[in-house]
Amino acid sequence: MSYRSKFRNSVWFICFWICAGTLVSAQTAPVFNEQNGQITASGAWIPKNTIEMKGQVLGPFVRNKEGHIVAIDGSKSLISKDEGKTWDKYELFDTPGKFDISGERAMITTRSGVIIFAFLNLAERANWNWNAETSDSPGATLPTYTMRSLDGGKTWQDIQKRHNEHTGAIRTMIETRNGNVIFTSMMMRHNPGHHTVLTYTTRDDGRTWERSNVIDLGGIGHHSGVTESTIAQLNNGRIWQLMRTNWGTFWEAFSDDEGLSWKEIKPTGIAASSAPGQLKRLASGKLVLIWNRRFPDGKDTYPLRGGDNQFSEVAASNHREELSIAFSDNDGKTWSKPKVIAKSYLVQNKDTTKAWISYPYIFEVKPGELWVTTMQGDLRMKLMEKDFY
Numbered sequence: 001m002s003y004r005s006k007f008r009n010s011v012w013f014i015c016f017w018i019c020a021g022t023l024v025s026a027q028t029a030p031v032f033n034e035q036n037g038q039i040t041a042s043g044a045w046i047p048k049n050t051i052e053m054k055g056q057v058l059g060p061f062v063r064n065k066e067g068h069i070v071a072i073d074g075s076k077s078l079i080s081k082d083e084g085k086t087w088d089k090y091e092l093f094d095t096p097g098k099f100d101i102s103g104e105r106a107m108i109t110t111r112s113g114v115i116i117f118a119f120l121n122l123a124e125r126a127n128w129n130w131n132a133e134t135s136d137s138p139g140a141t142l143p144t145y146t147m148r149s150l151d152g153g154k155t156w157q158d159i160q161k162r163h164n165e166h167t168g169a170i171r172t173m174i175e176t177r178n179g180n181v182i183f184t185s186m187m188m189r190h191n192p193g194h195h196t197v198l199t200y201t202t203r204d205d206g207r208t209w210e211r212s213n214v215i216d217l218g219g220i221g222h223h224s225g226v227t228e229s230t231i232a233q234l235n236n237g238r239i240w241q242l243m244r245t246n247w248g249t250f251w252e253a254f255s256d257d258e259g260l261s262w263k264e265i266k267p268t269g270i271a272a273s274s275a276p277g278q279l280k281r282l283a284s285g286k287l288v289l290i291w292n293r294r295f296p297d298g299k300d301t302y303p304l305r306g307g308d309n310q311f312s313e314v315a316a317s318n319h320r321e322e323l324s325i326a327f328s329d330n331d332g333k334t335w336s337k338p339k340v341i342a343k344s345y346l347v348q349n350k351d352t353t354k355a356w357i358s359y360p361y362i363f364e365v366k367p368g369e370l371w372v373t374t375m376q377g378d379l380r381m382k383l384m385e386k387d388f389y
Contacts, residue, residue: 029298042378045343053380059361059373064152065113103375106173115149116206136193140166148206172230182259184229194219195227199259220313228276234331246316273319283367287328290360321355
């Protein structure tokens, strides 16, 4: 049975998963104000037991083999020797005009000390001409690239294009216990236009890569299909993938071969907006998930978008005004009660970019201490695992 057939046969019971899922909660709507929290420079409410990191750069962050923190900003590699207080800057490219790095990217330092970076090259974005009559943008391109650094982020080499098709986002990169590196990517499909998810695996620290099967569950619209996935390795060695959808929950897939093939594709019990999550294994052994829930905390409605074969074929919650966190100590079978770590303060209950706090990155700067930064909403904050588990 094809993935599209599985989607058509499965969609009728999505509501069951939403209602029965382990991360669905309905309760009295809480109040987020200056009495029980603090307001950031970007206009977000955050809890009192967190710290705003004013002026910090956007993640993802890694530590290099010297223990310094590395980040990417524009066409430069940033290295901090003082835990993010100041940054030394190094050029990423010999010909920077040929590259324009998107905010959706992923990075890792392997156990051998090599830093691998995957990104979208906005400088090559082309042919985006959405046609409302055909619900498609034929020939749209936005390539996925990889590169690596052998000296802790100062110089970069092996810049390689992985595919030319339009990539909506790159969200997560992990190293498995076997020493292989996997990252998530996307490919736009056509007739009609919709998005799909795939991964790449390297067995040699980013010199060469193998492409997985493409997960294509159909869809109609420029934000339809499965998108913007995040991965983690489970204790049994399998790789778990969570995918953004417009169907009320994250959908999941599993790989038994280091990300080369994906199977068991189905909805989860994790109620989610049409926005990506970030999944990460912490030093404590727990999994942490940061994401935009389907509805605001304590509510069961939110303005919908789509259902017109333009955004998507079904109407979806695009709720992004709250960012929530939950933890699992049994590989995602059950989760702690979700807690809001950031909420739009001035604009609420409106699907507008002015309220968005989404596309999170998680960095465990030291065991139990997490940096959370977002591409949308410019959230920059620090929190302790023990305060939210």
